[in-house]
Amino acid sequence: MTSSAAAEWLIHVNPLSGPSYKVGLMLALCGITPSCHIVDLRAGEQRTSEFLAKTPFGQVPVLEHAGRSLAQSASILEYVASVTGRFGAVGEADRADVRAWMYWDFDRLASSVYRVRTARLGIRPMDPAVVTHYEGLAAMALDLLEGRLTGRDWIVGDAPTIADIDVYGSVRYCGEAQIDLSTRPAITAWIARLEALPGWAPPAALLVATA
Ligand SMILES: N[C@@H](CCC(=O)N[C@@H](CS)C(=O)NCC(=O)O)C(=O)O
Incomplete structure (x- = not known):
């Protein structure tokens, strides 16, 4: 996979968040440009019912793809590796x-x-x-x-x-x-x-x- 339509991939992140960067970087290295929603952590957006419907953890990053919401940066990296066939280990x-x-x-x-x-x-x-x-x-x-x-x-x-x-x-x-x-x-x-x-x-x- 070298590119993908932005609409297929949506990330909820914060610019100061290291885990958010891990997900943004993984997608970039896979040639994917996602849609990007900045979550206002200072305002408590992560604790709104709308955001908690995407993740029980109330934290960024969240990835929305193929009708699912995924949380936890390491888990998201594994998911993207599996879907794209990039950066996964062999065996x-x-x-x-x-x-x-x-x-x-x-x-x-x-x-x-x-x-x-x-x-x-x-x-x-x-x-x-x-x-x-x-x-x-x-x-x-x-x-x-x-x-x-x-x-x-x-x-x-x-x-x-x-x-x-x-x-x-x-x-x-x-x-x-x-x-x-x-x-x-x-x-x-x-x-x-x-x-x-x-x-x-x-x-x-x-x-x-x-x-
Ligand atoms: N283990 C999680 C950590 C995520 C995390 O700590 N997110 C922080 C920002 S860096 C957050 O959303 N904090 C807001 C809060 O906990 O209310 C991951 O790797 O995704």
């Missing part, structure tokens, strides 16, 4: 590995990087000791990722998968979190490889209202 064991990295990401990496970023951008006030705590967790997770990527191009297998897209969508926010990646050459090289993929674009280019 059951590699597919399980991809899932393992996506679960790890939200457990250890996204959870720490996103919290530090939120504090640094002043989106949510946080006690400096709490920020230091999450910085430590982010450093541990990034060290683990650095080890994984040392001597290999992609997180699982020989080609980019949704594990790379998912984890990149967390690492991407290290800059805004003021977490230094310059001492992590394997991650830095992997970022360059991912950003060279056809269709790659930054969050500001993908999370833009059209619907």
